Amino acid sequence: MSDTSINLDELRQRIDQLDSDILNLISERASCAQQVAHVKLAEDEDAVFYRPEREAQVLRRIMALNKGPLDSEEMARLFREIMSACLALEQPVKVAYLGPEGTFTQQAALKHFGESAVSLPMAAIDEVFREVEAGAVHYGVVPVENSTEGVVNHTLDTFMDSSIKICGEVVLRIHHHLLVSETTRRDKVSRIYSHPQSFAQCRKWLDAHYPHAERVPVSSNAEAAKLVKTEWHSAAIAGDMAAKLYGLEHIAEKIEDSPDNSTRFLIIGNQDVPMAGEDKTSIVVAMRNQPGTLHALLEPFHRHQIDLTRLETRPSRTGVWNYVFFIDFKGHRDEPKVAAVLEEVQLRAADLRVLGSYPIGVL
Numbered sequence: 001m002s003d004t005s006i007n008l009d010e011l012r013q014r015i016d017q018l019d020s021d022i023l024n025l026i027s028e029r030a031s032c033a034q035q036v037a038h039v040k041l042a043e044d045e046d047a048v049f050y051r052p053e054r055e056a057q058v059l060r061r062i063m064a065l066n067k068g069p070l071d072s073e074e075m076a077r078l079f080r081e082i083m084s085a086c087l088a089l090e091q092p093v094k095v096a097y098l099g100p101e102g103t104f105t106q107q108a109a110l111k112h113f114g115e116s117a118v119s120l121p122m123a124a125i126d127e128v129f130r131e132v133e134a135g136a137v138h139y140g141v142v143p144v145e146n147s148t149e150g151v152v153n154h155t156l157d158t159f160m161d162s163s164i165k166i167c168g169e170v171v172l173r174i175h176h177h178l179l180v181s182e183t184t185r186r187d188k189v190s191r192i193y194s195h196p197q198s199f200a201q202c203r204k205w206l207d208a209h210y211p212h213a214e215r216v217p218v219s220s221n222a223e224a225a226k227l228v229k230t231e232w233h234s235a236a237i238a239g240d241m242a243a244k245l246y247g248l249e250h251i252a253e254k255i256e257d258s259p260d261n262s263t264r265f266l267i268i269g270n271q272d273v274p275m276a277g278e279d280k281t282s283i284v285v286a287m288r289n290q291p292g293t294l295h296a297l298l299e300p301f302h303r304h305q306i307d308l309t310r311l312e313t314r315p316s317r318t319g320v321w322n323y324v325f326f327i328d329f330k331g332h333r334d335e336p337k338v339a340a341v342l343e344e345v346q347l348r349a350a351d352l353r354v355l356g357s358y359p360i361g362v363l
């Protein structure tokens with residue numbers, strides 16, 4: 001007993017010493033970030049403070065250097081928060097996201113920018129775009145594809161009418177829970193609220209466990225969570241953030257049918273992002289409706305050995321061109337082989353727009 005207490009005291013003294021060292025080092029790092037802000041302002045009075053490529057490099061370096069015992073993702077998350085606080089000293093970053101509060105999109109925004117960012121909920125995807133275009137916020141976060149349910153067409157369509165750029169991506173593991181309020185009679189759940197995409201992602205589980213409950217689609221999971229607060233016979237399917245926000249209890253956790261259910265979100269803004277080292281580029285291409293169109297479009301990528309990561313077709317909204325393709329591929333537009341492919345595709349296409357080159361999501 002006494003041996004253990006001596007060791008515990010010694011260990012706690014060591015931890016106190018280490019905490020003081022960490023505190024001093026974080027403060028020194030924050031002062032450096034303040035000096036960086038002065039340098040940026042001296043170079044350009046409209047300086048851009050948030051630098052996605054640099055943040056990706058910092059996080060990747062930390063993950064590569066990490067020797068444990070904390071795992072590299074955990075360590076990167078800690079550094080994510082330190083950088084978020086440093087950036088807030090340079091400039092508090094305002095981020096609009098598809099709301100309401102408590103949605104997975106808010107979770108994605110905080111995962112990407114850290115807790116020091118100011119996040120503002122918007123009612124619709126086009127509102128997020130508009131706020132960014134108008135300069136009312138610095139960046140926006142919108143969902144673009146889910147591993148189970150596929151593409152969020154509304155986001156892709158909004159890009160067609162906008163000059164906004166993609167500055168980054170973040171992928172979030174989506175865990176759905178069946179949630180109730182403390183007054184809900186758990187054995188009497190006859191109605192379940194959720195977003196249609198979440199119902200689709202949990203369909204098999206619901207068929208097996210709640211085949212007779214009425215499924216009521218609502219505009220977001222957070223809205224579903226809000227509704228069950230006042231109904232004793234209802235439950236909601238939503239994530240941790242909504243559960244916490246509305247003080248709900250879990251009846252069942254991780255009820256999604258696919259264990260690696262994840263959603264990819266885009267960070268949209270008004271800046272071109274320099275190369276980070278591991279980048280992706282997103283383009284939208286309009287093609288004439290002719291035989292061999294798709295082959296003509298994809299052949300240069302194959303020849304230059306560029307990895308396509310996504311290809312979506314959307315009906316053209318202008319009616320002038322029949323096909324519009326959204327293509328994501330690995331590489332940055334400033335790399336010579338990517339520049340060469342873009343030039344070739346431009347010659348074959350009716351229209352080509354680079355939506356952005358940006359770092360591949362790190363966390």
Ligand SMILES: O=C(O)C(=O)C[C@]1(C(=O)O)C=C[C@@H](O)C=C1
Nearest residue numbers: 033036050051054055083086087
């Ligand atoms: O390197 C910069 O440009 C900084 O502003 C510093 C820093 C950091 O804390 O490391 C902070 C914010 C930027 O988004 C990137 C990095």
